[in-house]
Amino acid sequence: MKQFTPLNGLVVPIDRSNVDTDAIIPKQFLKSILRTGFGPNLFDAWRYLDEGQPGQDNARRPINPDFVLNQQRYQGAQVLLARENFGCGSSREHAPWALDDYGIRAVIAPSFADIFYNNCFKSGLLPIVLPADVVDQLFHAVAAHPGYRLVVDLAAQTVTTPEGVAHGFAVDEFRKYCLLNGLDEIGLTLRHADEIRAYEARRAQSEPWIFGVSA
Amino acid sequence: MNPLSLYEKLWQSHVVREESDGTALLYIDRHLVHEVTSPQAFEGLRLAHRDLWRVGSILATADHNTPTTNQKVIADPVSRLQVDTLDDNCRRYGITEYPMGDHRQGIVHVIGPEQGATLPGMTVVCGDSHTSTHGAFAALAMGIGTSEVEHVMATQTLLSRKAKIMQVNVEGVLRPGVTAKDVALAIIGHIGTAGGTGHAIEFAGSVIRGLSMEGRMTLCNMAIEAGARAGMVAVDDVTLRYLEGRPYAPKGAQWQAAVAYWRTLHSDEGARFDQKVTLDAGTFEPLVTWGTSPEMVVSITGRVPDPALESDVTRREGMERALRYMDLQPNMAISDIAIDKVFIGSCTNSRLEDLRAAAAVLKGRKVASSLKLALVVPGSGLVKAAAEAEGLDKIFMAAGFEWRNPGCSMCLGMNDDRLSPGERCASTSNRNFEGRQGAGGRTHLVSPQMAAAAAVAGHFVDVRTFLD
Ligand code: SF4
Numbered sequence: 001m002k003q004f005t006p007l008n009g010l011v012v013p014i015d016r017s018n019v020d021t022d023a024i025i026p027k028q029f030l031k032s033i034l035r036t037g038f039g040p041n042l043f044d045a046w047r048y049l050d051e052g053q054p055g056q057d058n059a060r061r062p063i064n065p066d067f068v069l070n071q072q073r074y075q076g077a078q079v080l081l082a083r084e085n086f087g088c089g090s091s092r093e094h095a096p097w098a099l100d101d102y103g104i105r106a107v108i109a110p111s112f113a114d115i116f117y118n119n120c121f122k123s124g125l126l127p128i129v130l131p132a133d134v135v136d137q138l139f140h141a142v143a144a145h146p147g148y149r150l151v152v153d154l155a156a157q158t159v160t161t162p163e164g165v166a167h168g169f170a171v172d173e174f175r176k177y178c179l180l181n182g183l184d185e186i187g188l189t190l191r192h193a194d195e196i197r198a199y200e201a202r203r204a205q206s207e208p209w210i211f212g213v214s215a
Numbered sequence: 216m217n218p219l220s221l222y223e224k225l226w227q228s229h230v231v232r233e234e235s236d237g238t239a240l241l242y243i244d245r246h247l248v249h250e251v252t253s254p255q256a257f258e259g260l261r262l263a264h265r266d267l268w269r270v271g272s273i274l275a276t277a278d279h280n281t282p283t284t285n286q287k288v289i290a291d292p293v294s295r296l297q298v299d300t301l302d303d304n305c306r307r308y309g310i311t312e313y314p315m316g317d318h319r320q321g322i323v324h325v326i327g328p329e330q331g332a333t334l335p336g337m338t339v340v341c342g343d344s345h346t347s348t349h350g351a352f353a354a355l356a357m358g359i360g361t362s363e364v365e366h367v368m369a370t371q372t373l374l375s376r377k378a379k380i381m382q383v384n385v386e387g388v389l390r391p392g393v394t395a396k397d398v399a400l401a402i403i404g405h406i407g408t409a410g411g412t413g414h415a416i417e418f419a420g421s422v423i424r425g426l427s428m429e430g431r432m433t434l435c436n437m438a439i440e441a442g443a444r445a446g447m448v449a450v451d452d453v454t455l456r457y458l459e460g461r462p463y464a465p466k467g468a469q470w471q472a473a474v475a476y477w478r479t480l481h482s483d484e485g486a487r488f489d490q491k492v493t494l495d496a497g498t499f500e501p502l503v504t505w506g507t508s509p510e511m512v513v514s515i516t517g518r519v520p521d522p523a524l525e526s527d528v529t530r531r532e533g534m535e536r537a538l539r540y541m542d543l544q545p546n547m548a549i550s551d552i553a554i555d556k557v558f559i560g561s562c563t564n565s566r567l568e569d570l571r572a573a574a575a576v577l578k579g580r581k582v583a584s585s586l587k588l589a590l591v592v593p594g595s596g597l598v599k600a601a602a603e604a605e606g607l608d609k610i611f612m613a614a615g616f617e618w619r620n621p622g623c624s625m626c627l628g629m630n631d632d633r634l635s636p637g638e639r640c641a642s643t644s645n646r647n648f649e650g651r652q653g654a655g656g657r658t659h660l661v662s663p664q665m666a667a668a669a670a671v672a673g674h675f676v677d678v679r680t681f682l683d
Pocket of ligand 1: 322626
């Protein structure tokens, strides 16, 4: 897992609710067997005017000038500001991979779809839930101030505005610990291998059919 | 003893250890694998020199990229590589796989239950959000991401936190022409696509008890569309009758022991729920989605809603955007919406019961001449064979449908089956997101019989007028 370091990042707003994983990374790009290279196709259907295909030279495609990601003032954004239920839809981890590959480090929204929220941590991306009215204020602030940045501090669990207003956010202790230290969760879990084996032995007694091999 | 809900029973019986912050290591009994979300997980294992913890827990199949016409060749080299990679990985690790061409191959969520690989009391995971389908068997079934797929492969466990629990009671009796799909859409329309966020939903009530396993799977399949992490239904005789004799189901004395345990898999009287919702099914009608989110749904007898009447700004803008994308006008009658294509299939509605229901509407009828394509894609090779044994394929083809080979197909169009920009489809799948069935394509979610009726009429139509 990638380590999350404190961030002072340019904010890009995606002002619509229920942004789904098909929108974040359309299915034709899921055919890749790699974890990287999805950035150029993040929000592909909104970002380009033609229909994207894997393996294309994206630099030659017609871009949609109306889409925020294409506007000059948001180039280099690292914080994505979103509305409710961000990341709904499929379990594809390609969605956080695409955001990460593009350069986004944190996503702020009033709510996230569960699987997407979970997947973010695995890719070193920080999903932050802030109250809907705070998110709304941030949308206004971003619109009003080109170059608007937010400071995201995971250790302190705060998002701080340029005016110095700090908004606290919640995060599970264990996830925070793993993300701050860039820990390998599988390695951590395998330290409990004996407990897993003991559990398995008990279940093999009580529900042997679970461990039967295929018919 | 404390009364427990079904979810709590399943949760407690799988906790290997729990951290002080509530993060638990949950043991995973069954791991279903498909080609799209697994290659990076296998790669990760190899890079870390790790092995599979329990290879017998895994069942694999290729479904998303598989062509539905000729299953011998995948023309697209990128799709082919992904399917070949799955085959290679399964061979290398000794994983049971139903590859393309195997008569048991199909959509992962259709074949798991069909093989009896999904059993009550199990934890079931798959790198796919519609894993919620398997909860129909009183299993705790969750969709996971690829890093978690790797975690389960290497440790047989998942790091998880207890969800909140919502009980959705559907009482009363379904009227003719109203199906499990309409129940699912009605629930989503009621609680919204984020209504179940952070929750596991237990579906209960007389209507659920009256559904077949196929219907319960349709319902649990769409629990994820209500934002829920999992959907589930208690064990009853319907569950047991479905499972007995399936290849992976226990046999003989083990079957007896299993049944005795499985019978305890229901919420106890007085169990605690974080939320309870009760719906009266007597008011349900056949439904059609009009927008780009499954919660944007209305009765076939209704009209496209008017955003001007919505007071919440974000919601209103969402509706306006959806209407623009769908190219619909406010207040237009749903039955005036003409369609270009019809898709009957997907892990929501591609089982034998679904095909029978659609065929019953199509028997002796023809699809409208205005239709560009009407497609039936059975959920698995076994569903296909069973349907053919009943002559359903003949009914579909006589009506003008194409009868294809199993896979996800036009549910998401990773293979060649998709909508062209601007095309409008009556689809039995589960997602009507922008571009879901093909860039620029417009999806309306309906039940199999409503899709069949729309195919005949060339526009949405109340299937009840076909049933008399
Ligand atoms: S049929 Fe559709 S929803 Fe189901 S697994 Fe396949 S792509 Fe996903």
